[in-house]
Amino acid sequence: MQKTKFVFITGGVLSSLGKGLAAASLGALLKARGLTVTIQKLDPYMNVDPGTMNPTQHGEVYVTDDGAETDLDLGHYERFIDEPMSQRNNYTSGSIYYSVIQKERRGDYLGGTVQVIPHITDEIKSAILSIAERPDAPDVALIEIGGTVGDIESLPFLEAIRQMRGDLGRDRCLYMHLTLVPYLRVAGEHKTKPTQHSVKELRSLGIQPDIILCRCEVPVSNELKRKIALFCDVDPDAVFSSVDVGNIYEVPLKLFEEGLDQKVAILLHLPAKNANLTPWRTLVQVAANPEHSVKIGIVGKYVELKEAYKSLYEALNHAGIANRSSVELNFINSEEVTTKTVDSILEGLDGILVPGGFGTRGVEGKILTVKYARENNVPFFGICLGMQCAVIEYSRNVANIAKATSEEFAPLADDKVIYLMTDWFDHRAGCKVYRDTESDKGGTMRLGAYPCNLESGSFSEKAYGCELIEERHRHRYEFNNQYRQRLEEAGLKFTGLSPDGELVEIIEIPEHPWFVGCQFHPEFKSTPMRPHPLFRDFIKAALENSKG
Numbered sequence: 239m240q241k242t243k244f245v246f247i248t249g250g251v252l253s254s255l256g257k258g259l260a261a262a263s264l265g266a267l268l269k270a271r272g273l274t275v276t277i278q279k280l281d282p283y284m285n286v287d288p289g290t291m292n293p294t295q296h297g298e299v300y301v302t303d304d305g306a307e308t309d310l311d312l313g314h315y316e317r318f319i320d321e322p323m324s325q326r327n328n329y330t331s332g333s334i335y336y337s338v339i340q341k342e343r344r345g346d347y348l349g350g351t352v353q354v355i356p357h358i359t360d361e362i363k364s365a366i367l368s369i370a371e372r373p374d375a376p377d378v379a380l381i382e383i384g385g386t387v388g389d390i391e392s393l394p395f396l397e398a399i400r401q402m403r404g405d406l407g408r409d410r411c412l413y414m415h416l417t418l419v420p421y422l423r424v425a426g427e428h429k430t431k432p433t434q435h436s437v438k439e440l441r442s443l444g445i446q447p448d449i450i451l452c453r454c455e456v457p458v459s460n461e462l463k464r465k466i467a468l469f470c471d472v473d474p475d476a477v478f479s480s481v482d483v484g485n486i487y488e489v490p491l492k493l494f495e496e497g498l499d500q501k502v503a504i505l506l507h508l509p510a511k512n513a514n515l516t517p518w519r520t521l522v523q524v525a526a527n528p529e530h531s532v533k534i535g536i537v538g539k540y541v542e543l544k545e546a547y548k549s550l551y552e553a554l555n556h557a558g559i560a561n562r563s564s565v566e567l568n569f570i571n572s573e574e575v576t577t578k579t580v581d582s583i584l585e586g587l588d589g590i591l592v593p594g595g596f597g598t599r600g601v602e603g604k605i606l607t608v609k610y611a612r613e614n615n616v617p618f619f620g621i622c623l624g625m626q627c628a629v630i631e632y633s634r635n636v637a638n639i640a641k642a643t644s645e646e647f648a649p650l651a652d653d654k655v656i657y658l659m660t661d662w663f664d665h666r667a668g669c670k671v672y673r674d675t676e677s678d679k680g681g682t683m684r685l686g687a688y689p690c691n692l693e694s695g696s697f698s699e700k701a702y703g704c705e706l707i708e709e710r711h712r713h714r715y716e717f718n719n720q721y722r723q724r725l726e727e728a729g730l731k732f733t734g735l736s737p738d739g740e741l742v743e744i745i746e747i748p749e750h751p752w753f754v755g756c757q758f759h760p761e762f763k764s765t766p767m768r769p770h771p772l773f774r775d776f777i778k779a780a781l782e783n784s785k786g
């Protein structure tokens with residue numbers, strides 16, 4: 239196929255309808271039909287990226303190989319279509335305006351008046367086309383517009399996608415609208431009015447949807463689908479149900495049963511090939527019939543916020559499926575873990591995980607948690623801040639560095655076993671990068687994929703089954719090499735290092751049943767079809783622990 243075709247996905251009635259999951263699932267179905275697919279998210283907010291937003295506001299910041307800090311929906315995209323996302327897969331109003339304003343300052347507009355139409359809309363269109371006009375252009379690009387139709391801030395995006403049908407032609411653009419069809423229990427029926435209003439709103443902006451996807455508790459009847467088709471002026475076979483499911487990986491199967499990918503293929507004149515969904519069916523089947531169960535404690539700061547650790551929970555879910563086990567997650571607020579409470583809170587867990595995080599709050603509770611896991615032989619997995627806490631704990635309680643800490647918590651302390659590195663080798667840039675601690679107060683983070691060599695025979699090398707890996711980072715602080723020898727002599731193993739040996743990426747305690755801390759975020763690369771090896775082996779160790 240020559241030219242990329244576009245499916246634009248908008249949402250109506252209310253937010254959180256699962257547009258991201260719908261896009262990801264349609265992507266999975268098209269990929270299962272043998273097509274190449276990518277997905278892009280356009281977010282209407284003014285932040286240039288979600289990197290600076292609090293997890294309570296925006297949920298997890300998903301990091302790509304090229305070091306972009308993106309919307310968590312990109313995590314769904316990678317998990318469902320198993321294609322790496324990049325900076326190009328996520329734009330915000332902020333990033334679009336930022337680049338227009340930079341061009342204006344440079345004088346690129348040659349004295350013209352810079353306006354939302356055409357300058358902002360053109361910038362949006364070129365952002366969309368940037369994923370298509372490439373040597374590796376996919377057959378289909380799904381473009382998800384964040385927010386809800388009717389919001390002021392999404393207007394330029396809707397205008398841009400409206401124009402694209404004129405620019406590219408009808409057979410290259412398709413509009414799919416996701417809407418809510420509530421079920422009124424008292425009346426015992428579905429209600430279509432919100433859908434009608436939302437489509438009316440979309441049409442008033444010049445976009446006539448081709449497909450309507452109805453988010454619903456129970457499937458919408460054929461009769462009602464015909465009614466929606468009539469009122470919203472779409473083909474009678476272009477209205478689909480997207481029912482609530484227990485396991486998100488069932489969504490592609492449900493949408494396939496509805497015939498969504500078939501209709502998309504017909505409307506866009508895509509090759510008529512049946513989707514091979516055997517891997518998805520097997521996955522859902524295994525997930526629904528676990529043979530074991532395991533209890534994992536997650537000790538962190540935002541544990542109550544499901545969205546803040548989205549990829550982490552998914553990675554644990556994938557690892558459970560890989561071990562044919564259900565994974566019961568116990569969320570523990572680290573601020574509640576004290577020397578008095580630690581035993582009673584953590585008792586009975588088969589495995590303990592301390593995830594990533596920022597700031598001082600709750601850190602002592604995390605360090606106590608590591609001590610508990612180490613001393614009681616409970617399989618332990620520390621990720622990013624979790625690894626840093628493990629280093630601090632080992633330094634204090636085993637290597638006799640009583641006041642060991644991180645520069646993040648105590649900038650003036652003597653024994654900063656975790657500290658702010660001022661320069662390191664950036665393999666993507668092919669040179670050393672320097673941090674300007676004066677001007678940006680250490681604002682730059684080490685972001686994106688970095689290579690790491692694994693020590694043969696270590697837990698990590700056994701898990702990955704190879705010696706060179708690449709994992710994604712998002713942190714400022716690093717292990718301080720001044721303490722490497724002392725900790726090594728005290729029994730801590732540095733089993734994962736950057737190729738130049740300077741950056742500590744993984745630490746382990748070999749005598750422990752399974753004790754691994756990693757500076758990177760492995761959860762970003764776990765997919766249901768390729769569960770992450772570290773998570774898989776962590777759950778395996780926890781299962782062995784549960785069987786005593």
Ligand code: GLN
Binds near residue numbers: 594596597
């Ligand atoms: N706050 C720590 C750092 O910046 C860890 C970050 C993280 O866990 N993602 O290094």
